[in-house]
Amino acid sequence: MRKGTLNQPRRTNPLIWGAAIICAILAVVVIFTGIVVFIGYLTIRPKVPQISVSRAELDTIYFDQTSLLTVQVTIVIKAENDNAKARAKFSDTNFALSLRGEKIAILQAPEYEVPANSSVEFNYVTQSTPIPLNPEEADGVSASLRQGRVSFELKGTTRTRWRVGFVGSVKFWLHLTCIMELPIDGTAVYPHNCSSRSK
Secondary structure, three states: OOOOOOOOOOOOOOOHHHHHHHHHHHHHHHHHHHHHHHHHHHHHHOOOEEEEEEEEEEEEEOOOOOOOEEEEEEEEEEEEOOOOOOOOOEEEEEEEEEEEOOOEEEEEEEEEEEEEOOOEEEEEEEEEEOOOHHHHHHHHHHHHHHOEEEEEEEEEEEEEEEEEEEHHHEEEEEEEEEEEEEEEEOOEEEOOEEEHHOO
16 A cells, blocks of 8 residues: 655745845834834924015006006015924025016026024015007006006915925925005005915
């Protein structure tokens, strides 16, 4: 009578065991890093820097019989950094000021830093070249002058970067789009809706 043979269990290749151990270690490191970053975020509570229009005024407006319009506008843009321990850097600042769809000025600023828990203001005085208006646009400007207010649009972006403790450097694009109704008598306006925070 022949004796049956027992199947020997196959042994796992040591390379597979090594790969499994390495994967387990990497998984633990990733989880631990995620926990550390999350705890750091909750501890530091970083805030995104903001840009806003803190003040605007229509200095002069000239509209003649030939439908040529010239304006001068003063706009104060504020960059705010509400982080208590991190400096924020702003760059690529570019805004366009428009009147009835006509771009009348470009507002730009070089790269700059805002200290922790602080703000910086930039004062722009923009004067347009004479803007020729078609009859419809001229009627619209005349109506605005009768109402005593002229509507301007400010639209643009700036890039900000700040360091959040051991979490690392954070980059963010800030977008600003707002309509400013400026009195023709030169009264300063402090708009509340002209902030990247409202987006």
